[in-house]
Amino acid sequence: MNFSKKYTIIFVLISIIFVSLYFSVKKYENYENQQTIVSNLTRSSGFFSVLFFMLNHYIYSKYNNYNFKLNSDGWTYKSKDGWTDYFENIDMSSKDANVKNLAIHAYSYPTVIEEYTIMDYKKIIPEVYRYNANTKNEIYKKKTHLQLHDKQYDSIYIRRGDKIAETQFHDEKMYIELLLKKNPNSKVIFIQTDDYNSYLNLQKYIQDKKLNVTLLTLCDPNNKGASYDLVNSMNSEEIYKHTIDFIIDIDILINSNICVCDYSSNVARFIKLAHNNSNNVYDIINQETDIDYQKKICPSHSF
Numbered sequence: 001m002n003f004s005k006k007y008t009i010i011f012v013l014i015s016i017i018f019v020s021l022y023f024s025v026k027k028y029e030n031y032e033n034q035q036t037i038v039s040n041l042t043r044s045s046g047f048f049s050v051l052f053f054m055l056n057h058y059i060y061s062k063y064n065n066y067n068f069k070l071n072s073d074g075w076t077y078k079s080k081d082g083w084t085d086y087f088e089n090i091d092m093s094s095k096d097a098n099v100k101n102l103a104i105h106a107y108s109y110p111t112v113i114e115e116y117t118i119m120d121y122k123k124i125i126p127e128v129y130r131y132n133a134n135t136k137n138e139i140y141k142k143k144t145h146l147q148l149h150d151k152q153y154d155s156i157y158i159r160r161g162d163k164i165a166e167t168q169f170h171d172e173k174m175y176i177e178l179l180l181k182k183n184p185n186s187k188v189i190f191i192q193t194d195d196y197n198s199y200l201n202l203q204k205y206i207q208d209k210k211l212n213v214t215l216l217t218l219c220d221p222n223n224k225g226a227s228y229d230l231v232n233s234m235n236s237e238e239i240y241k242h243t244i245d246f247i248i249d250i251d252i253l254i255n256s257n258i259c260v261c262d263y264s265s266n267v268a269r270f271i272k273l274a275h276n277n278s279n280n281v282y283d284i285i286n287q288e289t290d291i292d293y294q295k296k297i298c299p300s301h302s303f
Helices: 003-033 047-063 118-128 133-146 161-165 172-182 196-208 228-233 236-254 266-274
Strands: 035-040 067-071 103-108 154-158 188-193 214-217 259-261 281-283
Touching (some): 035 047, 047 103, 047 118, 047 266, 154 172, 154 236, 172 259, 266 281
Parallel strands (some): 259 281
């Protein structure tokens, strides 16, 4: 072996050693700098308002490659275990046993860690909002009972109750007229509302117009407008029934053909983003204008 070739080999070996050391150090630094983001579900606001802030914390963790954990011990809708009473567990944590000394940062409503586009929220919903087996079964039973098949019916969402104090009142006929404008051939309409009077008013409209439309609802005839504080007075069993019924209603809405609502509520904004075809969800105020998905804002605030 000549002198030049010998030193070339030595140089290559030394280079390999230094490169290996460099990446080992970087890997160690990544372990040391790894963070865990904890999102706390609280009693501070309604179901989807709190959810949107949790989604913000999740997106932040995902985009920065941080661990994510959900704490629902203090959640309004906790019946027994919290989030997993209704959904699959959310735990985006490192599986590498070498990761130690994690820096833990906890956030809760109404903290936005970083602004993201509405489309970012839309894309992440299927990854987080995943029913557990029992919820899937309850949804299946209720849809079977109502004889509802995905995308083969239309829907309306009308929020009354304590929401009236925050937003403008809109007559029920605005909802159904917009729906029939978008789908003149609608035959089955499911209405989700917290006020049975809205169902009765829509039923009267259908009868007066002699429309060949079947109107369905799961709203209790005794409900005359819900209050967020109502859940706070419920026991564990009542909380579960109230929440699972609500989740079933929302699932029916987001799997409808066309849905008409009012974007002033967090529920309606969630329906818009989670719907099987968001282009088929309409706001009665801005009937012909779609939302700007590239706008950076937490949907809990507005569109």
